[in-house]
Amino acid sequence: MKHQVPSQIKKIAAGLSVGQYKKFCPECRHLREKNTHDKSLSLKVDEDGGQYLCHHCGTQGGWMTQDTLDVGSVSRARPTPATIKVATDTNPTVTAYLRSRNISDEVIAEHTVQGDYHFNGHTAPAVGFPYREDGEVNAIKWRSVDGTKCYSQQNVCEDFWGLDRYKKGNDLLMVEGEIDALSWLSCKLPKNLTVLSIPNGAPAKVKDQKISPSEDKRFAYIWRAADQLDSARRILLCFDADKPGLALQAEIIRRLGSAKDVWLVDMGAFKDTSEALADRGEAYCLDCLDSAKPIPTVGLYGVAEFRDEFTSLYEDGHIQGAATGIPSLDKLMQIVPGMVTVVTGFPSSGKSDLIDQICLNLARSEGWKTVYSSFEKPPSLHLAQLSQKINSLPFFEGPSRRMSREQRDWAVEFCEEHFLFMDHSRQGPSTIQGILDVASKAVMRQGSRVLVIDPYNFVEMPPHDKETDAISKMMTTVQKWARTSEAHVFFIAHPTKMSPDARASEKKVIVTGHDISGSAAWFAKCDMGLTVWRHPQDEQPPEAHIWKCRWSWLGRHGSCQLGFDKVTGRWTDYLPEKADPEYWDL
Incomplete structure (x- = not known):
């Protein structure tokens, strides 16, 4: 995608002749608290065009001579740099400077270039440091050695x-x-x-x-x-x-x-x-x-290690989480990176579907990215479900009007920006450590903030551990990962087997973390506990029940009724009369 040269940089560049320049950066100077007199914007103008780079805010780009600065062809994506021919000349002043710092002649010969370099109107003996990629020099950083402390670059390092x-x-x-x-x-x-x-x-x-x-x-x-x-x-x-x-x-x-x-x-x-x-x-x-x-990773720390956080709590108050996007549910819970929510409910009650809705709402309102480890949903069908929620229209042919191809493509572009999938049909990880290792890469490389593990009973457990011990260890591992990765984990788990009549009995049965099979750790080691309840014949509106909230300022025990559109899979606040669907303006 092409972008225009920022207008203020256009004005600066338009009046420059061939050469290298240091200027104030119009993109960040007004935001700086210190070093406001620092000319952080480097510009290089030659016969072929020009390049610019701010060493403070990172704004960079360039233009070709055949392009006008009014149109520009600047991309903030990484450009492919031109290869630079490296001269082999030596300069006695530069060599003497490097030797004075005890740098060996072998290192000087192998890792530097030398010569007189033009720094914004000042020519000085300089040492150059070649930046290489695939064996070719694609940039050189120059530094004067005559005491003037001048710096410049050929291409962008x-x-x-x-x-x-x-x-x-x-x-x-x-x-x-x-x-x-x-x-x-x-x-x-x-x-x-x-x-x-x-x-x-x-x-x-x-x-x-x-x-x-x-x-x-x-x-x-x-x-x-x-x-x-x-x-x-x-x-x-x-x-x-x-x-x-x-x-x-x-x-x-x-x-x-x-x-x-x-x-x-x-x-x-x-x-x-x-x-x-x-x-x-x-x-x-x-x-x-x-x-x-x-660097210390475990152990004991003095109070001094936590003084800044302690002061911040006093000055700024408790950390606040992100909204679920469903107002009635927002009164009961917030979504905070570094925490684990266990989600349970009878089969087909909508556990996974509600979490999909929350993740979509987080993507829309906060820009958060989600990585899914979903054993029961092939990614293509999962995308179809997400696109229905985005468009408020069915994906497949049926009695209701179907989404158009343009709406389909619009939805998948949104999903491509905000969702990643572990495909368990293609040897995706099945152990909890394998899932977390893949998720760690999504956090580091793509900036993911949410991990969904769905459901627990597909996760491969150690063969020789007792189930209760294995689940307890697993929940500890997930908790530690969430905190160190600053990501929120939704862990979906089915309750232990109950009578087929329990869900449909006149006395409403709401399962909790204590009802999930295998271990009390499901309740004890989560930060938030959520149950989704839905009437088997949909004679009553679905409900969300919060049965665990570790921190009172992030939620509370309680329940709320929800609205669910069976045609599109959308979850909203419950309204006695069906309201018109909300269309996203992405």
């Missing part, structure tokens, strides 16, 4: 520097700049260690906000390297010992997730590896590497 040298299963050592990377490469490192440098600078501070991969432009290099990061045995972080470096460390750890084996390298009294190598030499740096410590 947007992936890890050094990623092309990674071999599956290696350890990764991640640093804040290419000079630090060269410093490490000048040491006798283990053969199974790959050194990476981040392509952009450290943030001024940690931003406490939810992370969506599609919008996480500043750290897009993390998501593009997901395969390599997933397969790395261990990840070591060695960032600058200053406030931005610590913020970078925190942001990287948030994105790697608690499942990764992450270690921290402390360079002691030195700000970074470059200083340490220049002052103390290789042996000291290797000593720091050997003394790396893993």
